[in-house]
Amino acid sequence: MTGRLVWENLKHRPMRSLLSVLLMGVPVTLILALVGLTHGLLEGSQERQRNTGADIIIRASTASGVVNFSGAPIPEKVAGKIEEQPHVKTAVGVLNHSIDPPLVITGVDTANFDRMNGGFDYKMGGPLRQPDDILIDEAYASQTHKSVGDTVRLLNHDWRVCGIIGEGKLARIAVKLPILQDLDAVTGKVSQIYVKVDDPANIKTVVDELEGLETGYKINTMEDYLAMFTPGNIGGVKEFTVVVMSIGVIIGFFVVCLSMYMAVLQRTREIGILKSLGASKGFILAIIETEALLMGIGGTILGILMSYVACWLVRTLVPASIPMIIVQSWWPLAGLITLLGAALGALYPGLSAASHDPIEALAYE
Amino acid sequence: MSSGNRNGNPIIEAQGLRKIYRVGKVDVPALRGVDLRVAAGEFVAIVGPSGSGKSTLFHIIGGLTPPTEGQIRVAGQDLAAMSDAGRTQLRKRTVGFVFQKFNLLPNLTARHNIEVARYIAGNRGAADQHFLDVLNLLGVSDRLDHKPAALSGGEQQRIAIARAIVNHPAILLADEPTGNLDSENSKAVLELLRDLNQQMGQTILMITHNPEAAAYGHRTVRMRDGRIEE
Numbered sequence: 001m002t003g004r005l006v007w008e009n010l011k012h013r014p015m016r017s018l019l020s021v022l023l024m025g026v027p028v029t030l031i032l033a034l035v036g037l038t039h040g041l042l043e044g045s046q047e048r049q050r051n052t053g054a055d056i057i058i059r060a061s062t063a064s065g066v067v068n069f070s071g072a073p074i075p076e077k078v079a080g081k082i083e084e085q086p087h088v089k090t091a092v093g094v095l096n097h098s099i100d101p102p103l104v105i106t107g108v109d110t111a112n113f114d115r116m117n118g119g120f121d122y123k124m125g126g127p128l129r130q131p132d133d134i135l136i137d138e139a140y141a142s143q144t145h146k147s148v149g150d151t152v153r154l155l156n157h158d159w160r161v162c163g164i165i166g167e168g169k170l171a172r173i174a175v176k177l178p179i180l181q182d183l184d185a186v187t188g189k190v191s192q193i194y195v196k197v198d199d200p201a202n203i204k205t206v207v208d209e210l211e212g213l214e215t216g217y218k219i220n221t222m223e224d225y226l227a228m229f230t231p232g233n234i235g236g237v238k239e240f241t242v243v244v245m246s247i248g249v250i251i252g253f254f255v256v257c258l259s260m261y262m263a264v265l266q267r268t269r270e271i272g273i274l275k276s277l278g279a280s281k282g283f284i285l286a287i288i289e290t291e292a293l294l295m296g297i298g299g300t301i302l303g304i305l306m307s308y309v310a311c312w313l314v315r316t317l318v319p320a321s322i323p324m325i326i327v328q329s330w331w332p333l334a335g336l337i338t339l340l341g342a343a344l345g346a347l348y349p350g351l352s353a354a355s356h357d358p359i360e361a362l363a364y365e
Numbered sequence: 366m367s368s369g370n371r372n373g374n375p376i377i378e379a380q381g382l383r384k385i386y387r388v389g390k391v392d393v394p395a396l397r398g399v400d401l402r403v404a405a406g407e408f409v410a411i412v413g414p415s416g417s418g419k420s421t422l423f424h425i426i427g428g429l430t431p432p433t434e435g436q437i438r439v440a441g442q443d444l445a446a447m448s449d450a451g452r453t454q455l456r457k458r459t460v461g462f463v464f465q466k467f468n469l470l471p472n473l474t475a476r477h478n479i480e481v482a483r484y485i486a487g488n489r490g491a492a493d494q495h496f497l498d499v500l501n502l503l504g505v506s507d508r509l510d511h512k513p514a515a516l517s518g519g520e521q522q523r524i525a526i527a528r529a530i531v532n533h534p535a536i537l538l539a540d541e542p543t544g545n546l547d548s549e550n551s552k553a554v555l556e557l558l559r560d561l562n563q564q565m566g567q568t569i570l571m572i573t574h575n576p577e578a579a580a581y582g583h584r585t586v587r588m589r590d591g592r593i594e595e
Contacts, residue, residue: 278457
């Protein structure tokens, strides 16, 4: 009967109910969009690193976090020395230049990279040949509406698209290493070095050898490096997520508080009727809380649906810049946050309704 | 003391009942010492001008508000000493209300308006045969699936009466039950109340301004200025 009473109340003022559900769904969408963005960014970066085919990665000693956007502190010749070590098959130095985070242009020696793992997967066009040639992946091509032969202006420089590459391998945008070094005024320097060993069984041995050289660089197996791709390892993301979640609780709280307070005012007489029938304070509070929680469940479902819409929009409009994905594992948490906001928000109106004087409530017009 | 002895057992006993409302910084006495005795099975009409304290007496007997002073026992329960939770329990089963404005829940059908009263009182099973007989007596069996807005005033009041007695209360309190009805529906409702009293022994206290309505009761109690006139 409580459920029927609540359901009929929700149906009785459908616009208020729908607006409340919609407003409660917004923070759910915000949370899921943020999580989808960070996870998409990490998974995209992770995939591009994994698919280089490297077994070991060498980064600057000052490299903080896992997503290295810029900087070129490692002499390129280090790659040559590494290649001289036993069991090392290939060492490829690359230079990263952040253009519009998280977008990065990568300078690479494609001949070396080809030897590591077969090189890029060309969907259209071919490899870098001329100094102004640029490779872009399918997502970036879709985002910028560029194709082979088009001109792309980046780093205050006009590039000719020579090829469209498949997503998820080393870089979204790649140019010749010496050209990028020249533009960045870091001739002979790279951001990181990928190392391929002759046999996976020798990875640990090679890492030990490289550490023995005491170069001071960070040396990780690719497996260890990929394991670092968590939101906690990207500066501020964890804190930002907590802030957005808190905002979600606060929005849910205020939306429900306002909505239920209005509902209680509009239903003062009905509350008086229930009290005249012997409804306890707990019963009245339970009705208000149940109604708020039902709206919270509706808000969660709507918020999840809206996150799909947001994801579709983002992936359609800016697939390269914002690699958003749907993270289903966050649905329960987003729902709990919404329900917490709803339950807290309904508390004051609920207690207010429960403590109504029945005579005054019955006289309410 | 205004008293009755329909079957000798008083179901309502009030003595020296006073009620003072605080309005801003002013104390407003609504009851100034009411003595009343109602026997089980009586149908008592309470009449008096506006502000005479009828509704306040009704609210105290119904457990909607506590008295400021005096003794009041309803179905053997001391209301003066009763907590808010105790009065809530009293309203569940001991008293049933019928109001001038019907006071049905507008979102629920007539059936669910009755069921909600049963639910609050803790009656979860199907309605008993006795109550189904009452529904037939009320003549609303075919209107149960309509919401109040689709019912006439007379039908709404009959549903309100059904809701008030569904938990077999010891006392039915009717506050101007015909105040919003035309003469035809008023007559029908008053006859229903009389039938409930005569056929089922329902104790009824009815507030009214209408002398014709008061005549349906076994006796009439007159109030003025917060007191019962002898």
